[in-house]
Amino acid sequence: MSTKEAAAMVRISPLSAQRAPSREEMAPLLSELVSHLRESRTQLRQEWARRIALTQLLRAMTEEEIFAEATSVYDNYVEALETGTFEALQAYSRNLSERIIPRGVETHEVVGIVLLLRDVLARSLFAKYHEDFTQLNRILDTYEPAANRIANTVAVGFVQERERIILQQQEAIRELSTPVLQVRERLLILPIIGVIDPHRARQLTEQLLRAIRTNRAKVVVIDITGVAAMDANVANHLVQTVEAARLLGATVIVTGLSPEIAQTLVTIGVDLSEMATVGDLQGGIEEAERLLGYKVLPLAELGSQN
């Protein structure tokens, strides 16, 4: 062994004395811990529910519901401690999140109650081992990492469920918000409402191009009355959409540019000279009809012509 390696070992050794206890060392401590939690189940569970009520968490739920959930969380918690596997707990926290998110339970509440349980259990351990400090330390060595991991699992499960719901809703909004409608033979309208981001702009263009193909459209009216704000990026997306539609042989008319948007576009210097614009949707449709060779007449006038 070189002196260098020996020196390295010397430096490591004080650290290794503090390393986490191995699984074998922990097993008896763990079973002691678990049996303590099982014995005091009723009392600790009630204490926990009381503390939840005291801190006014989970106000969207009734006392009975809190107690019922507290019982299942408690049992799952102890089981996760005992087995060291978190799958069941993960599944439970997902399931719990699914039930309580629609009722308006907040992230801080869920994290709060799990931390409360952690606190309640730790206090009970202090109470039990306060005479034997060494044993208390060893039990805590076993308890703390597992408890942290459990708190983590539940919080992450909750947040993931939230994110899943948000993604789902975003998708739904996107699908709802880009209808391409045929108003007349070979004439489509595309009303855009809300915010145009790059993702949506892309989807919008793709959908429009497909619709042009299937409906054999010659003219498309894009109405942006419902678009609140526009910057250079969005304007460029719009120009791209118009150009792509033209490549398929369709003429695009953009309608409903608000005064604010018109001012912004001119101020930031976006070149929209290639784009046909008409004030409002009605004007746009009239212009499109003219391009297609239609003329809308009142029936009375039509009669007098014949």
Next chain:
Amino acid sequence: MEVPILKQGQYLIASIQSALTDADLSQLREALIAQVGRYRARGVIVDVTALDVMDSFAVRTLRDVTHMARLRGSETVIVGIQPEVAFAMVQLGLTLKGVATALDLEEGLAFLDQRGRDRVERGN
């Protein structure tokens, strides 16, 4: 692969059937410009329905064909650009400015017929 050029009344129709090399494209351009004069064609239709990629050289060649044919008295229309191809072209900034486009062959023919009528109305 050589692109067949069909004569249909006053129009020439070049229907591209598979991906083309740059040499094929140049050859197509020369053949079209030559035949516009030979057949006294009033219009040229280039059908690109079969293409699922369009690079900058292809786009430039099509634009050149349009401008050259116009100088020789013929209108050109590109037909059948696929939605995906159109989207990719726009993203790459290849937009075929000043070149007429139509959905498919039928639309292209209708477009050229309309141009012909406009010309008659204008009296030249």
